[in-house]
Amino acid sequence: MKIDFLKSEKNIDKKIFSLKEKIYLSLAAFLFLGALFTWLGYYYYNSTEIKPDFGGQYVEGVIGNPMFINPILSQSNEIDQTICHLVFSSLFTYDNQAQIKNDLAESYEISEDNTLYTVKIRTDAKWHDEVPLTAKDVVFTVNLIKDPAYKSSLRGDWQKISVTAVDDYTVTFKLEEPFAPFLNKLTFGILPSHVFEGISGDDFLSSKFNLNPVGSGPFVFLEMKKDQNDSINAATLVANKKYYGQVPYLEKITFNFYDSNEAVLEAYERKEIMGFSLVNYQEAENLKNLKSTNLKSIHLPRYFAAFYNQNKSKALADKRVREALNLATNRDEIIKQIFSGFAQKVNSPIIDNFGQFKSQIEATPFNQEKAKNLLDEAGWKVPENGTIRKKEGEELSLTIITTSWPDFVKTAELIKKQWEQIGAKVEVSALTVADFQQNFLKTREYQIVLFGHEYFYNDPDPFLGWHSNWKKSGSNMAQFDDQKADNLLDEARKSQSFEDRSKKYAEFEKIIAENYPADFLFSLDYVYLQSSKVKGNETQAVVNPSYRMVDIDNWYFKTKRVKK
Template sequence: MSFREKLIVFVLIFVSLGNLFFWLGKIYLSSTKQVPEFGGTYTEGMVGQPIYVNPILAQTNETDSAISGLIYSGLLKSNPKSELVNDLAESYNISEDSKEYTFNLKKGVKWHDGNDLTANDVIFTINTLNDPAFKSSLRQDWQGVRVEKIDDYTVKFILESPYFGFLENLTLGIMPEHIWKNINADKFHLAKYNLEPIGSGPYKFSNFHKDADGNILDYKTESFEDYFEGEPYIAAINFNFYSNEQDMIDAYNRKEIGGISAVASQSGNSDVFRKNTSVYEIKIPWSFSVFFNRNKNVALANKEVRLALNLATDKQKIIDEALLGKAIILDSPFFPETEEYNNDIEKKSFDLEKAKKTLEEAGWKGGESGLLEKEGAKLEFNLLTVDSPDLVKTAELLKEQWGQIGADVEIETLAFSDIQQNYIKPREYDALLVGQDSSFNVDPYSFWHSSQKKDPGLNLAMFDDAEADKLIEEARAEVNRGERVNKYRKFQEIIADQVPAAFLFSPYYLYVVDAKIKGIEAEKINMSQNRFSNINKWFIKTKRVKK
């Protein structure tokens, strides 16, 4: 056989083998499917560091809340669509008068140390946070609530008066009585279990490392194989801690971490990050507004001024330029797409000419100072906001927009801690541009009831309206959803008429994760830690199985 003939035979054999492997591969792929496999490690960067990985102390620290949510379980939890679903609860029922909530616990749930979780743990957790000696910030949410043990796996909550939002309270992580019962209140905040917790959630504490100054550098958890919903796919969830966002981004791009807990809107473009990055734009009830303090500024005490400022606000331009388009417009204390949101109210859409006409018809005219004046009052005020890039840019755009109708606005930017202590607490500001953490299932009491005008209330507009107060109070106790919705829509009509604030936007929660992390389903979350709502279903590794 000549060399040419051998070459032809070799090529034919090579092509035949290639075709054989191609079709074998095609048959294999068509007869199998890819499914999650156990294994892998996900490391996330966060700003700050943990202090109390403890459900009844964690609420004031985002890092604590996130880690606590992995380690502890509540009676209920939020799913990726921000709907309440059973967690430790097998089932529950609510009495006709909505004052009694009876919960049946799942049996066989284990603590990370192997002990059984029972009703005793639920009773202990609630009684501990209700004891003022333990100084839990959650205590105010549980006033007027008693809890009783029915049997080892049944508990009953008894409310002095109905409250439609009570089920939200039951996402609280349950603590192990056998670990904490002998730790007195004066030692509670110092206990080692605040950083080395025993929970019942999908991940259990592994270890952490500190630097020479005592700062926690990282925090490691591992999957809990006896987790009652099944062992999580990812073997370990770890956290590295940084002093600022840019350090996190740099660490991510160096592949030191596989995700970033959150980034500001101005950092949310994918070209900022390394290849194969997913940036999840998740809806979250963060509400940013300008609150007008009518008690501190004469001009802002006039409704026509507040209305004109709203009309002169180009919200879409602010979102596009200050947040790179990563937000939705707000025009109410309630969020669009919720049932309570009142679509029938006429929106104060951007209209400069209408804004100018509103002021002119109300008697505001140019004075010798060059500013608009009315009865000796000048249209000028200070706008206070937090010293962060997106809010500073927002304030600058508002100054420019409001200047077009004759308002003289002076911007002051400070650290949030300074604003909180020296301005919000004593209510010493003309206009305040800040964000507020709310809920898609909004209870406006803390933000708009007149009893909340003084610190620690969150009525930053110093809003005071007897009819609005009555509607808020009635709605809180209304067990019929339809009736409650009607009351909240009437409340929004009062807000729209009185114009106590300029509602601006709700930014997306921007979650940056390496694209190899699969199974993330969060679309809408009430709190940032709820990004982990289905963490036990996330996966990195895969395998193929027969269809």
């Protein structure tokens, strides 16, 4: 007998489930599935987390062109330095707080007398052409730096240091005397000996490898592009997938080269580039609220001051006058009006917001009344029916010199205005850099100079700027001369103890604060504008702007979810 099962099932269905029951059953099934998927989604999101993923190209706009993508020749060109930091490796480098960290160095030891550094190099580092990187390359690079025929600007730092390869992965550096910030000297990029061997000093500057480098860093040089006038207009690097460290998330970095700030800004507005450095602080204020843009204010190890030459002014030879000028300087007004807030006040040669060492003295307050009283006490009084203070018939007349950089000139003019409010007559002279250095700084022919001092990389070491050895020539622009201060600076730069150095610098600061050799003003930030599409850029301090991509291995565009 033939049975119609389909018909039977339909009949059974009709008998068992009514229409109302079918609706309830469907609704229950829908709710069950909804709950199931919700639970699965909840489980997925709670058992996983968002992590950066690989891919994407970052494009930066810069002013100028590369000349030598060679780490021992790049110091005079920020573009060269920036690319070198990405293409080449160093024994040590910096983190995003500008603190020293190991790069190729696996470990290091310092001898008891602090003059011998032994560095163990990691064994998994290779050049981009697959040749192993060894101690031979380190020694080779240092020897090129020391050889005048190769014209490296790093040469002066290495004349009294000997380097030796103990074995393939161990190198020693012998100093004539202890130098606490020495590890900073080991941040130079290392050259491949197998590439540059046989290239003489005469041919070194013109070597094809200076614009087609072979490095060992996180990015590999890919290509240069030129315009119709045969000028380089772009350079592209690709991620080194065999990098010994953290492989970058970004697939490529391209640098587009422009001839002006305006061209760079226009390129950003056209979305042709994703980031660039700002040199105009007023412009930074206008751009900080730009849509889909992050504006990063990054600390630098450089401070600016008005340095007093007591030998060129009767008034400045009196400590009370110098103190009065410091009290009459409104630093907050300078920072807000000229630098749009992208700066911090400084109290001494130790910058508060940079590095491990902190200033341990109180800031000089803005107090015009106290300044006026000090000048009265010093015999500089405002005559009846007059505005300029005089002493024994001589006006309180001062001249500030500075370079012609617009923001320096504006700063000098604002200080002039502030000092005139306490009865000083002030002139400002803006000079070309060449004139400033040759005819004034070098000869010490100035009363007051508005200029800056830099740290030794990330270390304050005020030796060059404040030791009396450098008062007649060099960076001691205040011509400061104090034997106790000299001794503290000598001792501090030889000590490996952070606590000991901090104590000595505190004593040094106290001497500076008691003598008023300069009017300490501010430390400027480095301002970088970047598309908000770029994630992972956490840089807060750099030793100089060429290190702005120091944490590039953490930058990313793409993300993925992975198990916790």
